[in-house]
Amino acid sequence: MAAIQPPRCAVLHTPAWSIAAAILHEPETFHVAQPLAVFHAQRVLSCSPLAWREGVRPGQRRRQAQGACPHLVIVPFNADRDARMYEPLVQSIGTLVPLIDVENPGSLLLATRGPSRYVGGDDALAVRLLTLAREGLSHANQGLNVDEVIAAGGGLGVGIADGRIAATLAARSSSRRGEPVVIQPGHEATATFLAPYAVKVLTAVAGCSPDLVDLLERLGLRQLGDIARLSVTDLVGRFGAIGETLHRLANGTDDTPPSTIPPPPDLTMSRVFDDPLLQLDMLVFAAKALTDELGAYFHERGQVCTRVQVEAESEHGESSQRVWYRAEGMRSATLLDRVRWQLDGWINGTEPPTAGVTLLRVTPIDIRSDAGTQVGFWGGRSEADDNATRAITRVIGLLGPQSVTVASWRGGRDPREVYEMVCFADIGSADSGGVGQQLVLRPDDDADAAEWPGSLPAPAPAVVHHDPLLVEVTDVHGRVVAVNGRGLVSATPTTLLQHGQSYRIVAWAGPWPVDERWWDQRARRAARFQLVIEQSDGQCAYLAEVAAGQWWLTAEYA
Amino acid sequence: MSSVRVSSLSPSLSGPLSEMALSEMALSEMTLARERLLPVHQTLAPLFGLNADDPTPLALTRGHTVACVGSAAMSCALAVLVAPTRAGSWAGVVGLPSCGVQAAADLGVALERTVFVADPTGGSRTSGQQGDAAAALSALVDGVDVLLLGQRVVSSLSTSLLRRLQTRVQSRGGVLVVVGEAKSLASSLSADVRLTATTQQWQGVGLGYGHLQRRQVLLQLDGRRRARTTEQQVWLPDHQGQLSPVEKAAENTGVVIPLRRVG
Secondary structure, eight states: OOOOOEEEEEEEEEHHHHHHHHHHHHHTTOOOSSSEEETTTTTTEEHHHHHHHOOOOTTTTHHHHHHHOOEEEEEOOOOHHHHHHHHHEEEHHHHHOOOOOEETTTTEEEEEEHHHHHTSHHHHHHHHHHHHHHHHHHSHHHSSSSHHHHHHOOEEEEEEEHHHHHHHHHHHHEEEETSOOOOOHHHHHHHHHHSSSTTTTTHHOOOOOOOHHHHHHTOOOOHHHHHHSSSSHHHHHTTHHHHHHHHHHHHOHHHHHHHHTTTTOOOOOEEEEEEEEEHHHHHHHHHHHHHHHHHHHHHTTTTTEEEEHHHHHHHSSOEEOOOOOOOOOHHHHHHHHHHHHHHHHHSSSSSSOOOOOEEEEEEEEEEEEESSOOOOOTTTTHHHHHHHHHHHHHHHHHHHGGGGGEEOOHHHHHHHHSSSEEEEGGGGGTTTTTTTTOOOOOOOOOTTTTOOOOOOOSSSSEEEEEEEEEEEEEESSOOOBBBHHHBBBBBBOOOEEEEEEEEEEEEEEEEEEEEEOTTTTTOOOEEEEEEEEETTEEEEEEEEEEETEEEEEEOOOO | EEESSOOOOOOGOOOHHHHHHHHHHHHTTTTGGGGGGOOOOOGGGOOOOOOTTOOOOOOETTTEEEEEETTTTTHHHHHHHHHHHHTTHHHHHHHHHHHHHHHHHHTTGGGEEEEOOOOOTTTTOHHHHHHHHHHHHHHHHHOOOOEOOOOOHHSSSSHHHHHHHHHHHHHTTOOEEEESOHHHHHOOOOOOOEEEEEEEEEEOOBBBBEEEEEEEEEEEEEETTSOOOOOEEEEOOTTTTTOOOSGGGTTTTTOOOOOOOOO
């Protein structure tokens, strides 16, 4: 197979940009000398090198992270802040290179052919890019030591190589080493550079599904070199169409993400404003109509947009032009985020337009079919789901994150334990830019909800008392009924006493003993009963429990 | 304010926003009668005067308030949630921390579209709390089709606030379901539909043997603009924890003989 030479690219990468952005944004609150970590949905998203040294790792739960580093300072996740703080850097590089691909705040890509010749070689370009980035940041944030801030964000890496994937990996290793990494042009050099990388990187840099990566690892293909050594025919034979893409990715001969398709030429959404707009809110509102329509277009076809160009033009002819890339694909909400970041950075940045914005244009560049994140049989989220998510997020804003919960199955013997209440705010995906991108937790299927040994047979009680009610159950002689160590009742229960009222027990079943967690402090030893009592308005059934000689009502079959 | 120059997808963007909003309002006025209804559980269909063979009986009028009372009120309220959540509507359960989630799941409530919200009033009637509660409830009404309120929430909201909530539910096209005691509910709000669920008998448990298996419940439905009270005998819950009708002929064949311990 003839190797296609992919375009030579440079990637500028800061691993924990959120940290750097937080320090730049609020220098009084966050300091370089503190161990910092950004949390989203109770998990570490990124952390500063200082926190890393203390044992904090991305993906950890908040409690684990604070356990590893008690004096950890928590930085709230804010994608808008990250984007706004990144803008000066992008603008500064924009003075040298006109069209920049911003993958996300903290990482950008540019084609090096022109700039490299202009500056005098790749090495010179790498140094130049670093200088420009530093200049841009220190110009916008005077009075701060930008180098220290960048170091807290994991360093600023620049990598130049053939193709996007090699360049990205080069930039990642450069940010660790602290010097530019330039891979020589040519197929050989690129393949040699890529070979030792673990296949896991394909998820992060090429948008391959984690399932595929898992499969590759289980097949013993742990490094990109392992894949590159296999023939295309074998890969296609085993994996189908994706096999060919894998081969190209592993060899560094292709940088288009798997299965992208060029969009129809007329899929450009634009909007002209007769009255120029200068306020960000109004512009974003107008942009929402565009991105919603694009989102609906993709949704209908089961596609997502992986690369998009956003342009805005002011009345005086100034313009802001940027390409945004997201390997996981963009839908309406994520698209709108990109537009907002760009407009925010432009209007509130160092060189704002001198007149109102008259034109907004969104052009999809790469589209691929939506493979990974589709939920529900009928394809994706319904309007009702979006409305509900929006409304619930508003309720969370009013009442606090603990107040809205959803049920998640976890199993157990006690009706109180079978479902766990999970905060709705915690189940949003970490990369969600806006509302509506959150995943809704779905309880496991019936197959997983296998019977727990010792659980109560169906039906389940409709009212569960999380604080059991203290009662008394007596026999005909008025003595409290007890259960002995062998699980036998002392007498037939006949009367239930609650709040000074006595009720006749017409039917009862039990005792069903439980002896749980005897190995730790949460040990529970009890005997359970079902009691049916006679009330003025009919029968009433309860789930009762005897523990340490006390009777409790734990649930009611209301 | 704006106009579209290049839009390859649809012409719906053209025209000022105010006009769009106006036409949308006009549209919402003339929605079809069928669209103003939410589905109910198949077993409940005869109560609403519908054919029991209809797989998706549409009987719950959007904007209505349904009060579930009686000794089986909680199960009855959960049974009302089943069909709408299965059909894609969202439900919000407010101020019912003791709601049996497993019972709801067994009945068939789609838990992935059900959110549980803590009592926004905090059980107090102070004005500050009331304001927060009103804002939270009206925000929730915007997003969910069925709002299930516990008695404690209803009694801690002021009457004017409750009426405003009902109006809001009407304008958003949701259904408000309240669960509690008949007397105290009747004093605080007026329900369009009242479902009284009375436990007739529990089956499956004897004196020291067996276990609760199913319960026969008499459901009675009355309400405004309804000529007579309709009633039906149902199993709520039945063996599987679901809602099913009591077949008159099969009543005797379905007797459960539980195991009892001997010796």
